[in-house]
Amino acid sequence: MGKQKLSSKGVQNSGCTKATLWWFYLVAACIKVLLFPSYRSTDFEVHRNWLAVTHSLPLSQWYFDETSPWTLDYPPFFAHFEHFLSMFAHLIDPKIVHLQEGLNYSANTVVYFQRGTVILSDLCLLYGVYRLTRNLDSRKQKLIWLSAIWSPMLFIVDHVHFQYNGFLIGILLISLSYLEEGRDLLGGFFFAVLLCLKHLFAVAAPVYFVYLLRHYCRGGIGRGFTRLLIMGGMVAAVFAAAFGPFFHLGQIQVIRRLFPFGRGLCHAYWAPNFWVFYIMSDKGLAFILRRLGFNVQTPTATFTAGLVGDSSPFSVLPQVTPLVTFMMVLLALSPCLLKAWKDPKPQMISRWVAYAYTCGFLFGWHVHEKASLHFVIPLAIVAVQTLEDAKHYFLLSIVSCYSLFPLLFEAQEYPIKVLLLLLHLILMWSGFSAQFPDGAETARAPTGHHTEKKVDQHKSNGGFVIGWIERMYLVGLVIVEIWGQFLHPLLLGDKLAFAPLMLISIYCALGIMYSWIWQLTFIVKSP
């Protein structure tokens, strides 16, 4: 009894919450440290080169250096971030930041240092998650931490493959947390900072724009206009701080580096998005037409290579240009923008932003499969709100994690990626079924009352049980994996070596399309 009283909500809230959050972070950090010697992609060398570039060259040369093929192509704030890290790198081992001698340097010092910086920069994610969840009840908190801080996708992309997504998504979450609290100016500020760290996050800019315009700049024409000026001035100031010095030197080069539209529609491994279906139907149509006797030209350029040029990669269907993809993203976004315009609710902003990134992922130009992190992590934050959310997130997180499997293609990491996914799956399953034991529980969730009632009617006895279609889909995932790993090499050998990867792309694209439609319906139906 005494214990219960002692730890009743008021006393234990902040101190214990923080301790537990740190615990989650530190346990993850131990695993991340253990993963130090695992496979690392060329992104590792890319980032090492940026350390060298920013350390050894003056600001004016950052975007011009071509010593290594991995030139700096992130916005200026990220370059400054690398510059900051390079100061420590120099202390640890000067060779890391040496422009020529450091090329492809792979001693323990550089590996440990760079991997260590990723772990430390994850503190940003930790803070973002903390800000977003600090007022929730302790069970929901833990479930969110489980899925966001122990996200298997972050492990795969950041700590094995090597990138700084945890850091960047952390800033996105900080921005979202300010918006949810109604502190729009700070929310806008952090989003502007994020854009100057990695411009790929700009996909959500329309949502931010409409939301801030309607939520922050309201209250009559005079007040609204003043606020618009304040917000605009602040965003402009952030961008000026980032790009100003470069433009002052007369460098438009920065922009050219940031937007390499010369690249193809798809990345080397096709991200599981809408274009996969487009390409497949083009191939299919071409095949059928050829069979029917039409003269269909075989395209000379591939979809993935750098050059699009004059040659047409599609043989039957119309060409896709960056402008087309841009329009499609906007079109897909429009229902969400409309909602944000009509009723800019702070509780919905995370969903809207996640939806924006989903659209960008599905219809964007030259999308990386890693970009699915941008919407999976924000969706983790809202996954505990309703039972339907939980079911959707469960499926989505598994599919998008699986779609990252081809990133780690070496045999050594195979058990690790499979175990990460399985652990995530069972943790989510166990956590969600504890959170939603049966229909009655969902009624206590704070938002989205409308949907809950529907849920209650349909699945009053349900609890966290995923439907048979979803179940079949997940079983299909296992079959795709077994086919790609074992049966294909066994039955077909080296023939059609690209087929397993294509199969993964197509199959995961189905899941992501489903998630997109689900999110769209949710947003449209929300009151």
Next chain:
Amino acid sequence: MKGKGTSDTVSVVDGDGNQCCWWWWLVHKGTTTTFLIVGLFALLVRAAVSLHPYSGFANPPKFGDYEAQRHWMEITINLPIQEWYRNSTSNDLSYWGLDYPPLTAYQSFIHGLFLRFVHPESVSLFTSRGHESYLGKLLMRWTVLSSDLLILFPAVLYFVIVRYGQPSRSRKSDIGWHIAMLLLNPCLILIDHGHFQYNCISLGFTIGAVAGVLSGKDLVACVLYCLALNHKQMSAYFAPAFFSHLLGKCLRRKHPLLEVSKLGFYVLGTFAAVWWPYLYSKDSILEVLSRLAPFERGIFEDYVANFWCASSIIFKWKRLFRSESLRILSLTATVITCLPSMIQQIKSPSNRGFLYGLLNCSFAFYLFSFQVHEKSILLPLLPASLLAMEEPFIFKWFMQFAMLSMFPLICRDGLVVPYFALLALFILIFDAPGQQRVKEGNYLYNYLGATTVRLVLFCYFILHIVYLTMNPPEKYPFLFEAIIMNVCFSQFVLVTLGCNIKQWVLNKPTKLEVDKKFI
């Protein structure tokens, strides 16, 4: 559905601070799911550790334990079974000859078949000596992972089910914690998946045997323990405890002689089955046996935190006595230190007393027996981890110093990073938030006092740093090793003294029951 409904009401009732609320996402579905989650996590940790280098990596001509295991696979799949332990032109016993009992050889054979199927070059006769390749390392690592998964993990599940039965809700998170303590033993992971050995097999069989004893299935326990013994002769550290407990139990039954002979029959049967290929002649049995007894080696190797090594800074045992007299001396010392806990178990066998007995006997062997490796600390560590719930402080204390005692070895293997990561992970999970386990109210803790504990811990971390960063004085090149071993030895003595006393204090329970009460 009904079960879910009731659990829901309970979960609403118990407040935010209750421990099952912290861990409800882990324990909600019951012991098996908890085990599955912790087990997957433990596997992930093992898979991550296995990325690191192994003993003797790129270190010709003898390499290390990794090469030994690979060489055994090479020998067992290429030579007929009778020649495995025999020196011949095709089996040079001076180069990592088999020196473990037949079960290890069979295990090598099976793993060797797997390696030959996937990557024949790595186990071809003669030509594969010192074979090191990306795929070879991977396959070898996977054989350890699979052994762990097939033997240690089920054994732990068996133990936990036997030990806790159907738990009440409030204890579920404790069980989760105990499973994690058993599966995330940092020493075992480092040695098996870092350094490269197959301790998980013999230790797994031992855990199974302990679970068998706890559940009253003595015959199952006998068979499993014999298998452990036939995988690694070091499992004999537990023999006095098993012997005395089972004897004590039999003496309390109606027909003691019948019971004892039944157990003896099972033991002999298991041994006969394992040794079958060598039973055709006396010579062949002796041939194998002579490989198992390491008497030609010294009383200790390298630096071990046992009595002989620790006291050798004052008494040069190796110089003062001949090997034979040392053998007798060490045997006497071991038996004497085993006796108290054996007598206690024969007098009043109990499940808890049995676990303490395992700890005390294996400690006696570790501290006083002949030819002890630093890796042998895994054996006393096993019963300590089985007792983690009753003796959390002792377990943690012991684990920390067990880690320290292997630190020089770990440094040689280049496993410093996983060492610290695993140590941190162990402490984090041991002190996981939301637990109400009383850790400080322990007799050892009280005896030492809070200040001393902090001081010792401070020295503990300083020792690590000193060992890593400083060079020893030229006159005493092994100064730091000696200090580390003496510090560890002193703590081990404290732990075993404490546990011996504890075992004798528990003289009450004479009934064979799963004890439910703990601190």
